Amino acid sequence: xxxxxxxxxxxxxxxxxxxxxxxxxxxxxxxxxxxxxxxxxxxxxxxxxxxxxxxxxxxxxxxxxxxxxxxxxxxxxxxxxxxxxxxxxxxxxxxxxxxxxxxxxxxxxxxxxxxxxxxxxxxxxxxxxxxxxxxxxxxxxxxxxxxxxxxxxxxxxxxxxxxxxxxxxxx
Numbered sequence: 001x002x003x004x005x006x007x008x009x010x011x012x013x014x015x016x017x018x019x020x021x022x023x024x025x026x027x028x029x030x031x032x033x034x035x036x037x038x039x040x041x042x043x044x045x046x047x048x049x050x051x052x053x054x055x056x057x058x059x060x061x062x063x064x065x066x067x068x069x070x071x072x073x074x075x076x077x078x079x080x081x082x083x084x085x086x087x088x089x090x091x092x093x094x095x096x097x098x099x100x101x102x103x104x105x106x107x108x109x110x111x112x113x114x115x116x117x118x119x120x121x122x123x124x125x126x127x128x129x130x131x132x133x134x135x136x137x138x139x140x141x142x143x144x145x146x147x148x149x150x151x152x153x154x155x156x157x158x159x160x161x162x163x164x165x166x167x168x169x170x171x
Contacts, residue, residue, distance in 0.1 A: 012057050012069045017050040018077035022095040025049045026125060027058055027115055029102025033128075038074065044127035049083060049095065050075075055102070059114025064088060094120070101128035104136065104167065110155040112163055124163040136170050 017038045026048040028034040034052035037045045051058065062068035066088045073080050086092045100115050100122050102108035115122040157164045 009062070009068065011067070012053060012060055012063055014058070014063070014069050014071050015052040016071050016073050016075075016080070016083065018073055018075040018080060018083060019047050019049065020076035021047060022049050022077070022083065023047040024096030025051060025094060025098045027051045027053070027098070027100045027119075027122065029055050029058075029100070029108055029111055033101060042127065048099070055107075056111055056114065059111055059118055061118070063118055098122040099125035101125040104129060104132040104171065106154050106171065109158050109163055109168060109171075112160060113155050113158040116159045123160045124158075124167060126162060129162075129167060133167065133170055 015034065017034075024047070026037065026045050028037060028050060031052060031054070033042075034050060036042060037050045040046070053063065057063070064087060069087075071080070071084065071087065077083075083095060086094050098115075098119055098121060100112045101124070102111055112122065112124055154168070158168070
């Protein structure tokens with residue numbers, strides 16, 4: 001259709017909400033949770049950079065390659081350079097602890113494992129998962145078939161102690 005347009009991989013679009021003072025990073029699997037966090041709906045997330053990359057895209061092999069990911073910012077910070085230096089740099093320490101909050105299902109745990117491969121010590125975000133875990137323990141969960149999740153497979157260990165010893169056994 002456009003012969004002069006070079007064929008290349010589609011960049012991964014990543015939404016990043018940067019606080020004025022960043023004390024860590026929270027990767028969010030779901031757009032609704034990202035919007036809730038940006039609006040202040042999770043007080044425990046105050047001061048965390050909030051990252052939404054639409055589920056498995058956040059753990060893609062090229063997510064940290066310059067040009068392969070387009071970071072789009074909102075929030076109180078006027079200086080995304082230190083964040084980008086960490087995101088795209090090798091050996092640059094993160095701006096604080098790294099967390100992930102997604103669905104309490106095998107796909108969510110697989111995303112956590114992929115994020116750990118790409119970003120290092122990412123942990124399951126306990127303030128987000130604790131209420132979900134409580135609901136499961138109260139018998140308020142659902143079978144995989146009820147949510148069309150029966151094709152998901154157990155990722156095994158994620159490498160995150162909380163996910164591996166608490167969340168996965170609860171599922």
